Amino acid sequence: MEKTFAVIPVSKFTDAKTRLSPKLTPLERENLLKSMLKDVIGVLSGLVDNIIVISSDDDVLNFVKKLGVETFKEKGVTDLNGALTQAIQHYSNFCSNIFIVPSDVPLIKKNHVKDILNRSQEFDVVIAPSKGGGTNALLCPTSFCVKFGDYSFFEHIDEAKLRGLSHSIYDSFYLSMDVNTAEDLGEIMLHGKGTEAKDYLKKVQLKVKSNHGSERLDVSREATI
């Protein structure tokens, strides 16, 4: 029987979401990453054959072990694609498809996962774009070569074509929302009802206001850091 394993790559807690440093302290960024991880793991739970978090950071791996998730420690000094490649090679002995979901997509819903899994019955590769040309979900055979980084959405489509694999684009507003910038935090405040991520941002008193300036959302703190 074909099996699909979900793989969630997570950077070190100390490197968590550096682009949010103007709005959140290092500890707050770590806590936000933990909240987003809980959201992503909760959504994937029960829908895939296994969930594996990969990281070089023992603190990350110990945190997710307590959530009942399998862990894979990346070996040596590597980057996101290197880490994913190590994990895909290892798990290719146990599954036919890998479903990669980053840890920073707290608006993902169970219906997205079900839809993507259904599409993989018909297509070899299913790709969900992120804002800015990245990839927020990639379901592919274990033979696939991952190309995360700049404009990876287009790189992944090219990779599928190069390998003669059929692909389907999964187009979802919520799934496209990864959290990289202060404005992204505003989107989580607006659209994240019921998520751990929104609850955490409320706890640290983040406020969002509509703005007609260079950014659409103005994100500020009630209390200063």
Ligand SMILES: Nc1nc2c(ncn2[C@@H]2O[C@H](COP(=O)(O)OP(=O)(O)OP(=O)(O)O)[C@@H](O)[C@H]2O)c(=O)[nH]1
């Ligand atoms: N295992 C692993 N995960 C990584 C690595 N680099 C990034 N990630 C994860 O990959 C996903 C996408 O990361 P990015 O959005 O590119 O960047 P980030 O590191 O989270 O955030 P910035 O520090 O703001 O760039 C997130 O789930 C990260 O935690 C890596 O070297 N190893």
Ligand SMILES: C[C@H](OP(=O)(O)O)C(=O)O
């Ligand atoms: C890793 C990268 O993430 P982004 O920089 O788009 O958040 C990608 O999706 O390819």
